[in-house]
Amino acid sequence: MALFFDAEWFDARLAERGLSRQVLAAAAGMSAADLALAFKDQRELSAGEVAAFAELLGVEAREVADRAGVSTPAPGHPSPTEARLAALERRVAALEAEIARLRRS
Incomplete structure (x- = not known):
């Protein structure tokens, strides 16, 4: 598990799909401010947010949880x-x- 939120990895996955952070926030039901806190490693993602990120980015939830530094188990x-x-x-x-x-x- 990453110790900190890997913003570069998330930005790279978003760029590969032609998406923005705003789209990521909307997909997870987060405000832009909440997403910014997560990217600055000042807010942990919930299991539901991990699942939404994984679906949007086309990766496993475990990968998202690891890259986000989430201490709780990933959904599934x-x-x-x-x-x-x-x-x-x-x-x-x-x-x-x-x-x-x-x-x-």
């Missing part, structure tokens, strides 16, 4: 703890199904 990418919990929940569900099947036998 569970934290290691969330992934482990989901795996355990699947195992418990499978065990419960097996117990139910054995009881019917």
